[in-house]
Amino acid sequence: MIVKLFVSISLFMLIFSYILSLDSFKDWRSLVLSLFPFVKFESGILSGRLFTKNELEKFSGQDGSPVYLAILGDVFDVTSGNKHxxxxxxxxxxxxxxxxxxxxSGKFTAEGLVEDTSGLSHADLLGIVEWNNFYKKxxxxxxxxxGHFYDEAGQETAALKDFQRRLNEAKSAKSSDEDDMRRYPPCNxxxxxxxxxxxxxxxxxxxVQRSWAGYPRQYFQPxxxxxxxxxxxxxGAPSGSEPLSEHDNRGDLDNPLMKLYEGCHPESYECRFTE
Structure with a gap:
């Protein structure tokens, strides 16, 4: 009995969510949700409708239609930017x-205009999110x-979860790179x-403002x-060392990842290379 009741309620919620996702019920959506504040609808179905690829294709601006586009599975109405x-x-x-x-990727052909993000670099993943945030604003x-990022119930697919996992790695790497730039600032x-x-x-x-200038070196970053x-x-002490640890007062000059430029004095703040 309890199982049947649970199944019935779940089925009702699924149908109810689908009905409210339709454009014809858009004006009633907020009112209905306000009457059920205790209900947690999944996957953002009620924050907008679900589009199939065939449906989305109809909104390309042809014959005076609105202009929609999607990125990371999020659909946006960009009609106000019709000139673009x-x-x-x-x-x-x-x-x-x-x-x-x-x-x-900058590849605007049929082969390039796809949802797949496999093999993209960390910088590319961060760039996609920046574009997504731009459209949101x-x-x-x-x-x-x-399709690729959301299934027919509006749930996140394995592809989107994998993108989010790689995005978190990209954010961590970016933070690490920023720390690295502060520790070993770029030369002029x-x-x-x-x-x-x-x-x-x-x-x-x-x-990078700091109290020391440093000597130019080739840095072979892992x-x-x-x-x-x-x-x-x-x-001073090497970067990352304990404050009171013994050192040779050579900073990071003995770091094995650093190599002196050929023809440059080891204690010079600048290096010149003639043509």
């Missing part, structure tokens, strides 16, 4: 579809797209035709393909 997303607009290729990957969120760089290039360190190089020029602390 409508026919003839520079971003019309996004209209009527979810082209999540193209926002960072500038346009009206109207629903979800059934200058190039003059006929004279060559110059790299140097100051107490503000890399936009996980990176190419070295970058870093200003390496030239005195």
């Amino acid at each position: 997303y409508g026919e003839g607009g520079g971003y019309h290729f996004f209209a009527g579809k979810d082209g999540t990957r193209a926002y960072v 500038q346009y009206t969120f109207i629903g979800r797209l059934v 760089f200058e190039y003059k035709q006929g004279q060559g290039r110059r790299i140097w360190c100051s107490t503000l190089s890399g936009g 996980g990176k393909t190419d070295p970058r020029c870093a200003c390496v602390k030239e005195s």
Whole structure:
């Protein structure tokens, strides 16, 4: 008896959620939800309707239709930006579809305008979220797209959960990179035709204000393909060491990840390379 009651209630809630997700019931949605504040509807169905890909394709701005697009499965009404997303607009290729990957790949062909985000870099994942946040601020969120990121019940798919997992990794990596930039600030760089290039360190190089300038070194950062020029602390204790630990007062100069530039004096704040 209890099982049958539970199944009946669940079925009722599913049908009820679907009915309220329809456009014809949009005006009643807020009123109905206010009468049931104790009910927790899943997956944001009631915050907008669920679109199939065929339905979304109809909203591309053709024949005077509204212009909708999707990113990460979130559907937005971008009709107010018709000059950009409508026919003839520079971003019309996004209209009527979810082209999540193209926002960072720059491939605006049929093969590039897809939902799949596999293989994208951390920077790309963060870039997609920035675009999604842009649409949330500038346009009206109207629903979800059934497919890669949401299923027919409006639930998150394994693909979206995997994206969120990789996004968290990207955020952690970004935080780690920012810490790394503060610890080993980038060098200043200058190039003059006929004279060559110059790299140097100051107490503000890399936009990082500090009490020391540092010596220029090639920094072979773990996980990176190419070295970058870093200003390496030239005195005091090595970064990350205990405050009272013994040290040689050479800062991070003995860090094995740091390499002296060829032809540069080991205790110079600048290095010059002639053409």
